[in-house]
Amino acid sequence: MKSLDSVRERYCRSVFSHLYKFMNSTGHLEGESICVALSGGVDSVTLLYCLKWIEQNFNGPRISAHHINHGTRRENIREEDFCRELCRELKVPLKVSKVSLDLLSTNFEMKARELRYAEFKNELAPHSFMALGQHIDDSYEWSLMQSFRSATPSTSLGIPVCNGSFIRPFMCLTKDQIKTLAKKLELTWYEDHSNDNVRFDRNYIRKNITTSIADRYPKYLKHYVNRSNSLAKTLGLSVFKPKKSSKKILKKSWKGRGVCFINTDFKSSFEVDRSEILKAIYSLSKNSRGSLHDQVDKFLALGKNGKSGPLIFSGGVRGYSSKGCLFLLGEEGLKFYKEYDLELLNKLKNNNKATQIPDGGLRNKIFYATDSFWPFLAFGPVANEKTLKSLKKAHPLLPLSTQYCLDHGIWFQSLSKILDISHKNLKFYL
Numbered sequence: 001m002k003s004l005d006s007v008r009e010r011y012c013r014s015v016f017s018h019l020y021k022f023m024n025s026t027g028h029l030e031g032e033s034i035c036v037a038l039s040g041g042v043d044s045v046t047l048l049y050c051l052k053w054i055e056q057n058f059n060g061p062r063i064s065a066h067h068i069n070h071g072t073r074r075e076n077i078r079e080e081d082f083c084r085e086l087c088r089e090l091k092v093p094l095k096v097s098k099v100s101l102d103l104l105s106t107n108f109e110m111k112a113r114e115l116r117y118a119e120f121k122n123e124l125a126p127h128s129f130m131a132l133g134q135h136i137d138d139s140y141e142w143s144l145m146q147s148f149r150s151a152t153p154s155t156s157l158g159i160p161v162c163n164g165s166f167i168r169p170f171m172c173l174t175k176d177q178i179k180t181l182a183k184k185l186e187l188t189w190y191e192d193h194s195n196d197n198v199r200f201d202r203n204y205i206r207k208n209i210t211t212s213i214a215d216r217y218p219k220y221l222k223h224y225v226n227r228s229n230s231l232a233k234t235l236g237l238s239v240f241k242p243k244k245s246s247k248k249i250l251k252k253s254w255k256g257r258g259v260c261f262i263n264t265d266f267k268s269s270f271e272v273d274r275s276e277i278l279k280a281i282y283s284l285s286k287n288s289r290g291s292l293h294d295q296v297d298k299f300l301a302l303g304k305n306g307k308s309g310p311l312i313f314s315g316g317v318r319g320y321s322s323k324g325c326l327f328l329l330g331e332e333g334l335k336f337y338k339e340y341d342l343e344l345l346n347k348l349k350n351n352n353k354a355t356q357i358p359d360g361g362l363r364n365k366i367f368y369a370t371d372s373f374w375p376f377l378a379f380g381p382v383a384n385e386k387t388l389k390s391l392k393k394a395h396p397l398l399p400l401s402t403q404y405c406l407d408h409g410i411w412f413q414s415l416s417k418i419l420d421i422s423h424k425n426l427k428f429y430l
Contacts, residue, residue, distance in 0.1 A: 022172035043133035257333035284330030285315025344401040
């Protein structure tokens with residue numbers, strides 16, 4: 001096991017940071033201390049290490065651990081000794097409880113769970129949380145199992161991220177991610193071979209159903225998470241704290257040809273409901289179906305990554321980014337821009353001697369027009385370079401006209417950037 005001070009790998013630190021942000025967004029870090037339910041398996045061992053790292057490097061809550069010896073297997077004594085040694089190395093206080101269970105008894109899983117939770121609650125300090133090692137895979141399997149037993153929508157959400165004093169920080173990671181992290185940290189752990197016993201429902205589903213699903217649909221867990229988060233929000237059960245921001249996102253539609261999202265702060269950061277993006281795409285798409293969640297993430301990140309697009313969605317929809325603006329175009333909108341690009345090119349050529357475009361007014365055509373949909377570009381004399389440099393690449397929606405500007409020294413810039421830096425005393429032309 002690597003010491004807490006020696007972890008330098010980028011993957012490990014990115015997971016620590018991701019876990020910290022997740023716990024912060026769900027309120028997991030608001031308690032005075034966190035006690036980890038330590039079984040000795042890879043999930044709980046990795047969780048203990050991560051939380052101790054957060055305590056040490058992010059000034060997180062104090063970490064302790066609680067191990068329960070079920071007394072059902074010969075390995076239980078070795079697992080208990082292993083947990084003691086692990087906690088000694090990490091300098092984590094450990095509580096050990098022993099219970100008596102018969103592995104062959106009916107409803108073993110339920111009885112073991114009830115005994116564990118009773119012990120955890122009895123030993124948990126006031127104003128503290130009990131951290132359990134379940135992860136996204138566990139939640140999916142539980143949700144699938146419950147779908148065979150219940151028809152209520154809430155069962156589709158999976159295992160709760162928070163349930164009173166019990167929290168599950170690893171609900172932001174998959175089993176594969178946890179194992180990869182554990183190997184990079186050079187951790188050791190015990191494998192519980194009772195997990196292979198298909199007499200238990202969870203093991204049966206894992207062995208006979210989810211393994212086959214993963215082979216055919218490798219992104220099934222990502223889609224499950226997105227679906228569950230959307231459903232939790234709809235049902236008013238989301239655990240995530242609402243983000244506080246002064247930003248306001250405006251939505252402008254253009255007669256079924258396009259939809260634009262405008263950040264009134266003119267920043268390329270969009271705290272917009274994902275469902276609004278999906279609605280906009282479906283309203284413009286020729287297809288009624290399509291897997292879009294991954295593409296929505298990429299679309300929201302376009303501006304942050306300094307890219308303008310296009311990002312191609314199903315059904316002929318294209319996504320573009322400009323500073324403070326995200327816009328989506330269907331086939332009709334793309335056809336309009338292709339024609340307008342030629343029209344604008346002719347205007348540029350006819351007015352090149354004056355090195356400007358005839359003034360059409362910013363306010364009426366950009367923000368308030370109901371019969372047009374503009375890419376928020378301003379054109380003007382090259383003299384504007386003294387105050388604000390021109391864009392150096394052709395705009396993907398207006399490639400011919402903006403390339404002509406580049407070739408002939410005509411200044412053009414994102415209107416939102418102009419407004420953002422308050423150059424309202426300058427005269428720009430559209």
